Amino acid sequence: MEYVKGKPYFCYKVAKIKQYRYLENDINCDLLIIGGGIDGAIANFFLSKKYKVVLVDKGRFGMACTSCATALLEYQLDDFAKDLQKYMIEEEIVLAYNMGQGAIKKIEDFINIYGNNCNFACRPTFLYTNSLFSVRKIKDEYAFRAKHGFECKLYDDKNNPFPFPIKCGIFAENGGCEFNPYLFTKMMIENSSNQDRIYENTAITKLEKTKDGYIAITNFGEKIFCKKLLIATGFNWEVLGKSKLCERFITYSIVTSPIKNFSWKDKALIHDVVSPYHYLRSLPDGRIIFGGEDSSFKEKPINERKSNKKYDKLEKDLFKLFPEIRNKVKVDYKFCGCFGTTLNNLALIGESEIDNNILLFISCGANGIINAMAGVKVIEDIIEDKYNPLIKLFSPKRKV
Ligand SMILES: Cc1cc2nc3c(=O)[nH]c(=O)nc-3n(C[C@H](O)[C@H](O)[C@H](O)COP(=O)(O)OP(=O)(O)OC[C@H]3O[C@@H](n4cnc5c(N)ncnc54)[C@H](O)[C@@H]3O)c2cc1C
Incomplete structure (x- = not known):
């Protein structure tokens, strides 16, 4: 199935993400991130500082929907606050707007540390x-x-x-910021702390549940043993079967x-x-x-x-x-x-309905990238069993 088409401006005539090798042996980790678009790259950058994380993509990083994102990064949501009151109470909408502002600041902080190599x-x-x-x-x-x-x-x-x-x-x-989403993905991947556990051209074709996590099997038959899975496959969630998210x-x-x-x-x-x-x-x-x-x-x-x-x-x-x-x-x-x-315009980030060890990290709406930037903390708090009011707003178990 096709998820993008045409000649995306953002990955044309720019320095490409360094080519990562494909997985050639069985490995284990705390968390396996499936998908290295901008969402998987953001999750990998922050979560690999704390946990043993493996990142895989079936193709090259950042070449799917990420290469098309216009990257208007804003705190406002797709719908008006008044219309969103069907799905969130007033305080939750304010929380979502504040979350957006926080995410913009987080991007700015990252750029201040690692340099502006993405036209921020x-x-x-x-x-x-x-x-x-x-x-x-x-x-x-x-x-x-x-x-x-x-x-x-x-x-x-x-x-x-x-x-x-x-x-x-x-x-x-x-109200917002802009960048080249492909180059930002490149910065996130190349600056993350798990360089020896990042793989391209490694598709996950099968998932097997075990008593303490999952075994993800690649297109070459290698096995990745993990405690938790983070699904960052964008809108191509075939790896989970036919479910509509x-x-x-x-x-x-x-x-x-x-x-x-x-x-x-x-x-x-x-x-x-x-x-x-x-x-x-x-x-x-x-x-x-x-x-x-x-x-x-x-x-x-x-x-x-x-x-x-x-x-x-x-x-x-x-x-x-x-x-x-x-x-x-x-x-x-x-x-x-x-x-x-989704109905409340927010991403699907958190424990999936299928199993609590399958975490979704799927940024939805016109503001997907902002959601991903804020959503990493939600994933961290879920893993560490901490309270975070955004867990409810992002929950894939809500009515979407
Ligand atoms: C034209 C357009 C304009 C947009 N404008 C904006 C905007 O202005 N602001 C904004 O915030 N958002 C915008 N978006 C949305 C934004 O593009 C998405 O939120 C974001 O790119 C999603 O990133 P992703 O990493 O989840 O998905 P993707 O970039 O699609 O990455 C998913 C990755 O998962 C990999 N994958 C899939 N299945 C497997 C598997 N089984 N095994 C291994 N790897 C797998 C794929 O190869 C792919 O690289 C726009 C989208 C489009 C199309």
Whole structure:
């Protein structure tokens, strides 16, 4: 089955992750992480400091959905706080927003220690509408954030600082950050403390339960004996059998050629709230990445004709937003990939319904990477049997 398609911008023309060997003998560990995308890489970096961790990927690290992530990293969730109150109480939504802010700070701390080799930058966020129908929703969201002390400004058509029309929008000065997700994955993997227990081209094809954990069997028949498994396979969870973990969609992105002397207020990460929604940000080489137009994921190859229609629609909508660049740029990259959603917009992180020794680490929603960054502590607290209020919000056993 295909989970990504096209020409992903982020892993093109960048220094590749060093090639790791495949597993050639039986080994044992406390925790086996299956999947070395950005989620597995984050989990491996933090958890290998404390436990004996093995990381495997069936292919090369970071080349699946990670290579497609637009990497708008924000504390806000996909839905408005008011709509999320069907699934979380007010305090839990505030906790989730604070979790997002904490995760952004954690990324910044990591960059300060290991260097900025992934084009990291702090950015404001701008969530807006140009439709009168959504103005009330934006204003309610602004009121929610103001009530709970999240600093932000409300713009409308009279004080709009952006070069496109809006009816209303929330600008959060410290709302987010951006990076190259492939290069961040590379940094996480190459700086982790278990370099001798990291394997590429090592697929897990079978899991056998034992009395004190699991045996994971690779495509070459090697055995990995572990106490716990961490499933970081992204939205390809076939290793667990046919179970459906959450709803899956395809989201589409285009990247323009570099544009000289063109930008917008503070290079904010921008989302609109139309349906289907759009998101965009600038790239360090002066390009714009523009995405959205989500469609539901079918268990068959990604339809090329449909994808091309989506890319055309994105191109049209981008030029509608910024008519002044229409004759100055072309689209250099087009790609799409699978992502998952849940009712409360949060990841599936924690003990699985199948068995408590199978931990899921599957980042869902438009904010998956932020969830993964915060979710590592949840995994640690589960392993050490400590209280963490996020355990409940991330639990794969909740209604998703
Ligand atoms: C177009 C697009 C835009 C996005 N934009 C954003 C965004 O702006 N912000 C954000 O936070 N998120 C965004 N996302 C979501 C983000 O990409 C995901 O949350 C994230 O990449 C998931 O990472 P992952 O490591 O779980 O999955 P993947 O990158 O898919 O990695 C899973 C890995 O598991 C391996 N694997 C699978 N099965 C096995 C097996 N049996 N044995 C061994 N290895 C196995 C695969 O080879 C793969 O490398 C976007 C997604 C897409 C598609």
